[in-house]
Amino acid sequence: MSFYNYLFGPKLYMEYKGVPEPQRKMYEPGAVEKFGEQILSTLSVVWSVSYYTSPLIFTFLYRRGYFVADSMPTLAKFTTSVGLIVVISLLMRGVGRRQSKAYTNMVNALVQAKENKSSEPLRRFDIDFTSWPVDFDVKALAGDLKKPTDPVSRREGLSFATLPCELIAYLAINSFGLSMIYPGSVKLLQKFMRPMLIAGRAKLIEDDNGIRYKVKTIDSNEIDTLFIDNRNDNVGNGKTLVICSEGNAGFYEVGIMGTPIALKYSVLGWNHPGFAGSTGSPHPEQDKNAIDAVVRFANNHLGFAIEDIILYGWSIGGFSTLWAASIYPDVKGVILDATFDDVLYLAQPRMPSSLGGIVRVAIRKYCNLNNAELAMKYNGPLLLIRRTEDEIIAEDNRIDTNRGNYLTMSVLKYRYPNLFKAAQLSSTKGLLSKPLESFNYTVAEEKLCMARLITYASDEGKSFPMLIGADYSEEMRNQMALFLLRKHLRDYNSTHCTQLPGEFFSIPWDIPIEHGFVFT
Template structure:
């Protein structure tokens, strides 16, 4: 028995932290109000250090060295004599054999290599026509119509461009777009991520879960349940979609958490404990299994779910509401309408055709096209000093691509209101450099909020129609201006901050409903 336990200690995962909830005692019975970092004994600590240096010297054929057996022996012996590790590995093996809520609760007290974490939910547990091993459906760029001969000739001519685009997308392109997937960055952020995860588990009773998407990627998630707290917000689940260098451990989860909502965070493929690479298809596959998990395992209905995204997370968020139109609402913070203009901004002009082809074929994050497929409430939060999603710089607020997302949404939903004059007054409002100037534009057109609401409600009551609406077609120019400004202010809120400033909970509002 002792030999078997020693062998488990040798082959077991690296233990990083033992979490502590306020109502729990230490697994070994010792007192303590907080979690604590796992403390390896001298032998294990020195062995880990040696192994770490050795792994960096792969070219020296470390694994062919006879010293490996000696290192493994010392490492296993150090863990075998450490009561914390022995108790952890015992609980891990028990959970793998008998996956019960009680054993899983014990296992959640430990932070260790996520590859060893038992499976909690798989896409195969749900029968849905949307799901297949090929992945969920995405909006594809519309192909240009060509004759058969012309098409073949065009394919031959553009073959070098296709090859170069593929190489760019799968090497530095993907890493530029999602720097959080770079291993060195994750290693540098590890202490911060560990601290953030400990806070979610120890202070908010967070539950970590492993999901398997239809492409086989394992998705690292964190769920905080507020339904038993008695607050109204706790009955609503906010699913958070992080930015291109964001992790649920330190990302936008904190905003709805502070607002008292139940929250489900997840890491992009290739981020944190999640496997894979964050290409659009993998991103959508991950988002899909997260939604399925929320509905079929956590017990939320789609009408109880709000999708909240920051920055590039707008892609998976807009895909979610497009694919699941019953979702309650969508909140997009510091997001954009289309990746292409932002990609062209950072690349030389001579690369323009290549950038266009690469983005459309491999990184087509066309958020606006997906949002237009959704009929529910939408709130856009624009950072007035955003330096990331502007095409000319933070000093030019009109180059913020959030403006284009708003205009496209309003033009689709209210085409008779958003005529040339409607677009002009909304652009004037968007160009305001301060809240005072913004209010001045609004009052300058003498917008009557009560009148606007009554017009829209009257239209809605007379017709049970989906967007686009024809309201405003028989209206005066002044009336259309008022409605255009009224709708712009309802669909978008300004936040006086830069792109990466955390959104305060007070700025997180449910979208406007008529």
């Protein structure tokens, strides 16, 4: 075994339980490896700080005269000393790892995975995912991999009048703005959460027989995914795959997968670009390429038909989910939990009003997460779940300000324009200002509304917008509007970040087609 593999090999976090090891074990490096690793980690932190403060450091050194000829030998000596420390630390780490049986076993498994293209022995270990071999590469697929035009982008040409504002917006979104929208991409937060992520991943792998895969996108990002296969459970929901898209600080290890797993669905979780084991950054284009690669992986590698896939998104994961639905319209259904209509209306109140114009430009041009527009590109079954105590996408926990209300009305207005006219939209807005449990309809009314929909869809088809109701009375429109609201939206009495109970997760409602059906 080459000593190089020990010098520059990945960090080992854990050995999973199995036949050789009945209990999971966190990897404990020996004293020599630990000392060398601590020095390297300290130097890495110093380098990172120096990189971001380099203008100040260079200015300070220049004023002290360190860039004149007489000071060059001193700088060279300092550089040589640091280099020597790095070399000694690497050697200590390599020697310490070479003495570890666990690390040696991991290196053997890693070499075997890269040589034989088999990752099975490596799956006993939790390692730094950058060294994990790619299990599925989108670019290896035959056919045209070009994506459809982004239906929600607004990229008008530049003008001299708006150039300063657009330049500031660009700098803002690419410095701190994207981190504010996707705090899960901040490395400091990930470092803090690493023990929780390792433990959560271990639970999914050991208790739920999860399998970790690396998926490579068309833009060469590597996406960290984990798959739970329940297809052998003949009495459950295992033939249906639920693809879970997490929130802006969510990770599949501790995220929304638990709900469909408990219901015995097959489940596929993934982390946004720049989150934990996924490379890249959560720019919208990279995120869209990521969810596209995940769906292709599910279809081409795992063997699930598109018609057997449910797309499940929580919070900002609703954008990823709706994008996937817009390019894979034949999915079984879409479930959106605690999702907003447009990120612009969440960003503006959190910034000074004087910066409103810059915020609008930054969002619309560089991070246009407009779920209301994306939802119009998907014609399939859709279920919206609203948190009645939501504190993130509502102001001061007030249900009437929940941005999910606006997404719901936008969807219903687009899909049934003749049923949701001004009067019905006003009434729906009033209903959404309170929990829906206090509004109901009778069994007879439900049967009547369903019969109207089946009749129309059987004769005219059920593509949207559906023009049913042009000749209805106001009373009939009101009745249908309440029925459709209840079919598309469910309330969960909870705050934004709690786990969704299983009773709220179900295959979204759809209008059945009965050819020859006659409403009487």
